[in-house]
Amino acid sequence: MLTDITIGQYFPGASLLHRLDPRTKIILLFLFIIDIFVFDTPLSYGLLSLFTVSLIYFSQVPMRMMIKSIKPLWWILLFTFLINLCSVSGEAFAHIWIFALTWEGLRQAVFICLRLILLILLSSLLTFTTSPLALTDALENLMGPFKRLGMPAHELAMMMTIALRFVPTLIEETDKIMKAQKSRGSDFSSGSLLHRVKSLIPILVPLFISAFRRADELAMAMEARCYRGGVGRTQMKALRITTIDYVAYGASLLFACTLVGLKVIGI
Amino acid sequence: MEFIQVEDMSHVYYPGQENEHAALKHINLRIKQGEFIAVLGTNGSGKSTLAKHFNALLLPTSGHCYIDGLDTLNTEELWQIRQQVGMVFQNPDNQIIAAVVEDDVAFGPENLGVPPKEIRQRVTESLQAVRMERYRKFAPHLLSGGQKQRIAIAGALAMHTKCLVFDEPTAMLDPIGRTEVLATVKRLHEEAGITIVYITHFMEEAAAADRVLVMDHGEIVEDDTPAKIFIKVDEMKRRGLDVPLAAEVAWRLRRNGIHLPQDILTNEDLVVALCR
Numbered sequence: 089m090l091t092d093i094t095i096g097q098y099f100p101g102a103s104l105l106h107r108l109d110p111r112t113k114i115i116l117l118f119l120f121i122i123d124i125f126v127f128d129t130p131l132s133y134g135l136l137s138l139f140t141v142s143l144i145y146f147s148q149v150p151m152r153m154m155i156k157s158i159k160p161l162w163w164i165l166l167f168t169f170l171i172n173l174c175s176v177s178g179e180a181f182a183h184i185w186i187f188a189l190t191w192e193g194l195r196q197a198v199f200i201c202l203r204l205i206l207l208i209l210l211s212s213l214l215t216f217t218t219s220p221l222a223l224t225d226a227l228e229n230l231m232g233p234f235k236r237l238g239m240p241a242h243e244l245a246m247m248m249t250i251a252l253r254f255v256p257t258l259i260e261e262t263d264k265i266m267k268a269q270k271s272r273g274s275d276f277s278s279g280s281l282l283h284r285v286k287s288l289i290p291i292l293v294p295l296f297i298s299a300f301r302r303a304d305e306l307a308m309a310m311e312a313r314c315y316r317g318g319v320g321r322t323q324m325k326a327l328r329i330t331t332i333d334y335v336a337y338g339a340s341l342l343f344a345c346t347l348v349g350l351k352v353i354g355i
Numbered sequence: 356m357e358f359i360q361v362e363d364m365s366h367v368y369y370p371g372q373e374n375e376h377a378a379l380k381h382i383n384l385r386i387k388q389g390e391f392i393a394v395l396g397t398n399g400s401g402k403s404t405l406a407k408h409f410n411a412l413l414l415p416t417s418g419h420c421y422i423d424g425l426d427t428l429n430t431e432e433l434w435q436i437r438q439q440v441g442m443v444f445q446n447p448d449n450q451i452i453a454a455v456v457e458d459d460v461a462f463g464p465e466n467l468g469v470p471p472k473e474i475r476q477r478v479t480e481s482l483q484a485v486r487m488e489r490y491r492k493f494a495p496h497l498l499s500g501g502q503k504q505r506i507a508i509a510g511a512l513a514m515h516t517k518c519l520v521f522d523e524p525t526a527m528l529d530p531i532g533r534t535e536v537l538a539t540v541k542r543l544h545e546e547a548g549i550t551i552v553y554i555t556h557f558m559e560e561a562a563a564a565d566r567v568l569v570m571d572h573g574e575i576v577e578d579d580t581p582a583k584i585f586i587k588v589d590e591m592k593r594r595g596l597d598v599p600l601a602a603e604v605a606w607r608l609r610r611n612g613i614h615l616p617q618d619i620l621t622n623e624d625l626v627v628a629l630c631r
Contacts, residue, residue: 220454221453221454221455221458249452249453249454250452252454253451253452253453253454253495256494256496257448257496260496301449302446302448302449305444305446305449305450306449306450306452308412308444309442309444309449309450309452309507310452310462311412311437312410312412312437312441312442313437313441313452313462313463313466313510313511313514314434314437314438314463314466314467314514315462315466316434316466320468321465321466321468322464322465322468322469322470322471322474323465323471324457324458324461324464324465324471324474324475324478325458325471326471
């Protein structure tokens, strides 16, 4: 049951989005997030939505998965929608109990929800089309300039890599421990909430002990293979900016300029 | 000087503390380049401690350990020593660092600062040497125990190591995985001339070596060819160790007055001797 968990949820593929350098994708994601917050006219929202949908289409990630990525935030979306709907003053079109629903409120509620949905979709698109390892490499690379300020960029990336590597191993182990405890008669699925939380202790304790032992052995194995931090280290899969990255930067800048233009004209 | 030369080496855990424990006592040992050595001994006899000295994961508390002429106590030469002596540990899961096989094999050369293009070439060669090139893009948790150990071997080979030290590499494997790993080890020894130090609890595996060391309470008590070690069945049993099944059967038959040669180690040896 636990083995169904997929962290990072990467969809291997060969689409344009998959082939972009992960650094490009992270930088452009930031650009689009800024776009989404700065340009708040109906036309620019329309353009941004159209753009996001076409990106999803190009990425070849199944639409079903994209919708699934919004699902966990459904309650937040609903809450935001209702708050905005009720709290903005203006011309009311209906009254429910003490709340007045206004046209302005409806407009703002729709926009803010759309904004959130676009943010979620674009960020999921990044993790769907980039392998976790490429992502950590890119983060290490982008944080490189901060190394001089004492930021342990390489160490953070190495920690992420190891964490990702051990997710399946530890999930398997949890499953094994749970089965072992169940075979001795422990019960995880009934009783009060407090009882169920308490019954997790016999799982967590052995899991932590084993994780520490693994960490110790892994550290020894890493040392045996000459690991001594990021200094003087090379990478087999070096990140490379190619033509499609330049095209992507160009297109995104053009798009941003168009939005600026529209804002200046006032549409 | 031999490839590995150990001189009057001792190792004490927690010196000066209440739980002080002398794991190695005045060991002297010479291992030639290209030898295949098996190390036997009960738990706590100091086998693993000895192995960890060969690539400076542990340092002698007294005496010296020289690897290819380099003293492990000289910390400046540490990385050169570790590059020459690769280690494969018992638990296959706890020595694989990356989430993709090829990235893991690349880990060693990356640490050594090898240029990316050469790393790729080394990864391909090492994976071919352990017959795992088909699994290049696999995630390690999808592989069997024997396959994971072969990946660990490839990881050491990619550093162009001259010697491989195995610390009970087959203890957690099923019989198929055990045969796989041992076959790989034998092939690397024969074809690539790699020096092998192989710690094991399986007497059948030790029988494949050129030379067997038996350790007991932190000392090397026997150092001879497998045939000469496994003929001393009484002594081995007294030390809490076993001998290969074929050697024991031959020993019992000999005691009952059946004439058999002295060098029976494997089932095939026994069959051949009995059918004569």
